[in-house]
Amino acid sequence: MSSSNPSAPRPAQILVVDDEPDLRTLYELTLLREGYRVEAAGSVSEAREHLDAGRFDAVITDMRLPDGLGMEILQRIQQDQRSERCVVMTAYGSAENAVEALKAGAFDYLTKPVDLKQFRSVVASAVQAQAAPARPARQAEDSGSKLAATTSNAGMAALERLVGGSEPMRLVKSRIAKVARGMAPVLVRGESGTGKELAARAVHACSQRSDGPFVAVNCGAIPENLLEAEFFGARKGSYTGSSQDRDGYFQAARGGTLFLDEIGDLPLPMQSKLLRAIQERSVRPIGSTQEDAVDVRIVSATHKDLQAEVQAGRFRQDLFYRLNVIEIAVPALRERREDLPALCEALLARIARDAGMPIPALSPEVLQRLSQHPLHGNVRELENLLHRAVALSDGDVLHIDVSSAAAPLEHASAPPVAAAQAAEQPQAAPAATRPAAAVPSDLQSYLDQQEREILVRALQESGFNRTAAAARLGLSLRQIRYRIARLGIATPGGDDAHGNAADE
Secondary structure: OHHHOOOOOOOOEEEEEOOOHHHHHHHHHHHHHOOOEEEEEOOHHHHHHHHHHOOOOEEEEEOEEOOEEHHHHHHHHHHOOOOOEEEEEEOOOOHHHHHHHHHOOOOEEEEOOOOHHHHHHHHHHHHHHHHOOOOOHHHHHHHOOHHHHOOOHHHHHHHHOOOOOOHHHHHHHHHHHHHOOOOOOEEEEOOOOOOHHHHHHHHHHHOOOOOOOEEEEEHHHOOHHHHHHHHHOEOOOOOOOOOOOEOOHHHHOOOOEEEEEOHHHOOHHHHHHHHHHHHHOEEOOEOOOOOEEOOOEEEEEEOOOHHHHHHOOOOOHHHHHHHOOEEEEOOOHHHOHHHHHHHHHHHHHHHHHHHOOOOOEOOHHHHHHHHOOOOOOHHHHHHHHHHHHHHHOOOOEOOOOHHHHOOOOOOOOOOHHHHHHHHHOOOOOOOOOOOOOOOOOOHHHHHHHHHHHHHHHHHHHOOOOHHHHHHHHOOOHHHHHHHHHHHOOOOOOOOOOOOOHHHO
């Protein structure tokens, strides 16, 4: 009776392409039970006939067919600018085929033998993406943007948090809106402090998974011995103190997006386990004999040159190609200085709102000085400068001491010991008249104080970005975290299991 109701939603149309009759029948029956209308084909030529005859919401095709490859069907859909979401099925172990299909525009992929639960989930995601409502035409016109016409309200709000209307930022936003439509893994690349996590959140918000969770993980902030449990979960009694089952990040992000920040800091043994979890879409919690199927989209980020890390043997090449299906490069602030006024306005508004005070004014003279400042720490350094200016301001107009806020770190490129030795040498007096330094009564306290001063200075000049400060001092992120904790250095934001926001 519901089928005669003209207002009832139309069941989604699915085209299944597979040359094995038994599998084709299995897929058809599975989809029919889900309420879809299904048509089937056994070859590339038959699939083309079905595509010529009508429209579908999704196409699920095997990669290898008697008269060609499933990629030909995908290419046909792309060339004709059709709206069907294409899911490609590849043989077990053919990871390069899956990556090739995703780069060519496939919505997602499945690995044979296909798990029917995963099959239903992927098809549902493809249909949901196809049926996602477009923004109203009036709203699209008012925005004056093609981007606004094809992006949800949540997606537009997330894109607006990427402040700036410069050409580099317009390209970033356009790419985010485009790549968000599929399930292909995304690698966000950029210097520290450029806003890589904001870009990752925008990918999630613009996707059909925006109603699902967004789980952010700082890969460099987790102790190596806890990585597997944190990522994949653990069963009760699997290790000392494990009193109950606990989910890992993959389970927590089910149905949503898993953001792996600073992926380049992940140790090699864990890289291997992560690769398998991504390829097989299943994880095995510690202490479990069974694997859990997971449904997540992977977005990762790094400030490192991963290709150089691969060449140096510090990052797995196969994992790099799996993560870097689509790349989004977030520009450094020096490459979009025309965005400075808008960035300052947005940052000052947020700082004033958090402090419960009126928004202070930024004079053209100060803005000019900021535009000439290197801002190596990018947006985070700019925010740090404005925070300090607001804290020290005694009027309605801000005064920013750029010179003292970011004096050059003369010994930044030297190893920490060399930098400490250089810092111990008085610079004011000429060598001939310089008095000899007194021998300290407590050498360890003296060296600790020198190290503390260097670390504080490096942190201040990088906008308290520990990753950037560590790189300038020749340290790893773990090493600088250890030193900060040992020396009791206070940094904004604190720390937690997911890492400090200042390390983005």
